[in-house]
Amino acid sequence: MNKLKELRIKNNYTYEDMAKMLKISKTYYYQLENYKRRLYYHMAIKIANIFNKKPDEIFLNDYLSLS
Numbered sequence: 001m002n003k004l005k006e007l008r009i010k011n012n013y014t015y016e017d018m019a020k021m022l023k024i025s026k027t028y029y030y031q032l033e034n035y036k037r038r039l040y041y042h043m044a045i046k047i048a049n050i051f052n053k054k055p056d057e058i059f060l061n062d063y064l065s066l067s
Contacts, residue, residue, distance in 0.1 A: 002062045
């Protein structure tokens, strides 16, 4: 389970909740969380802001494990 999914579940957010906060579709968010779509830096910042974290705190370890 990746850090983003852990944070989303811990905060009781659904895919739809996240999508609404990010102003994207639920499908788009699902694809981001499940590595089916590329995560751009501006979106990483928006997601990190929802959880009051820095993008590296959420995404760096997952990125390094995929490399």
